[in-house]
Amino acid sequence: MEPLLDIRGLRTYFFLRHAVVKAVKHLSVFPGEMVGLVGETGSGKSVTALSVLRLIQPPGRVISGEIIFQGRNLLALSEAEMNNSVRGRAITMIFQNPRSCLNPVLTAGTQIARVYQTHCGGTTRQARERALEFLRLVQIPDPESVFNRYPHQLSGGMCQRVMIAMALICEPALVIADEATTGLDVTVQDQILTLMRELRNKTHTAQLFITHDLGVVAETCDRVLVMYSGRIVEAGAVNEVYARPLHPYTSALLNSVPDLRKDSRPRSIPGEVPDPRNLPPGCPFHPRCDRCTDMCRVQEPILVSRGGSRQVACHASVQTEE
């Protein structure tokens, strides 16, 4: 199957005063798929999302690579084409802190309707009808009342539903959810995740879930990509990766999640996330890795296929296989 979104060798660099911070990645998302992108804070998850929408702010810049989306290279499009046919239309985003992501001076309904009118045209009345329809779709009780309310009059979970309605109203091919459930409490989080899964089944919209919560990925996604220091270190189907992680970072991450069934305490990963301005040579994970070899200290591993959808970027893992 042809991937919906195919990022090839994307390099987003941040030119800071004393250093250049580099983020490199290859990833693909297939139509109708739910993909989880996990990693620690600062591992480059959000940068990936913003690179796709070409909204990296200076001093950041996309240096090279290709972002093929529905057969077009997004990096070659003009700003106007991005605004008219991609941002908010074919690729939409859902953010963390839904309340602060809604414009405080416009009512929830106006904002949803505006997205629809901007991208799909139609009269104000049609946009209103459509917005109400989508408010119902995201299971908001009493959509007429919510339509006329301002974000500060809605709860966090309601705001997130409004954001989701806004993200879906133009029937995009891909929704990027950047820490979409992080600010919400667990019960609301569960409702939102269930809703997102149901919506995927209804609309067949591909979703890229950016999160640091392995539980969210396990519950919602078909496939998971693990990022470390701006690189994808492991990719594969969720159940395979969780059952048999190939990259030492992935297994360390999984070990650091508390398990209620076992009596053992979660194990933290020794050391710290490397400073992105000053990455260690070779594999960026090697100083914290218990399977580190000589090769890891000098040569950066590349992402290699390990059968099926599984990919891993680790020398040690490849050697054990051989």
Add this chain to the structure above:
Amino acid sequence: MTLPIASGPAGNGLRWKPGLSRQLDYSWYVIRRNPVTLLGFVVVTLFVAVGLLAPLIARRDPIEVAPAFALQSPCRQFWFGTDQYGRDVFSRIVHSARLDLFIALTSVGLAFAIGTAIGALAGYYGGALDATLMRLTDIVLAFPPFILAMGTAAALGAGTANIIYVVGFIQAPIYARLVRGEILSARERPYAEAARCSGNSGLGVVFIHLLPNCLPPLLVQVANNLSWAILNAAGLSFIGLGVRPPTPEWGSMISEGVQFMMSGRWWLFMFPGLAIFVTILGFNLLADGLRDVFDPRLRW
């Protein structure tokens, strides 16, 4: 502090009113709560009413010369007396209110439009555009405002239209500064990024999403500037650079009346002076009150 409306921030879901009417309720509540603001509100309302209804309030023609009635002191027929040409001072003051209201609104509107556009673009796009626009506004701000107004008015020539341009021109940089600062903080907010992500162009983000969020401090500034505009218009007219003589204007009335100060014709300059004083005081008191209305800490 009890609020006039039963529901809190999210509302209790029982009594929910549309945004505008709720905002008006709240504004009215703040105005009522503080007697000083109420006073300002009353004065400004009165001024606007007098300005709008001028021909109905003062039926006498403000520029009709009647030598027979020259220099009458205030009496039942001429409440505020008459000037050296026998023109009714009351009628002139009332009609002048209409002119001043017009000058204040248009010049502040002009300043607001120009200043906001400059400030918003400079704040959002930054870089060379920001530097250029802000240095230009710095040049204007470097002069004492009234000196600059005098110079510009002298260059353009006297006349009502020119007063409007001049007062608008010297006030625009204040808005540019204010808006730039507000936009600088607003453009980093998550909703600005969300707006970019949903396909708004740069101008769309600035003028549809960011600017409305920057309005509250601007509105306080508008209330203040309306009084400055009246003061400036009166000042320019006083020194002969503003409204041309037959047309009544508070500043020019004072300057004409001053010649009769020594002969004890106090009504000629006292009433227009009081009119300026009361109007400007009213606007300033109201502006202070508006600050409370828009103070985010008092908002719910």
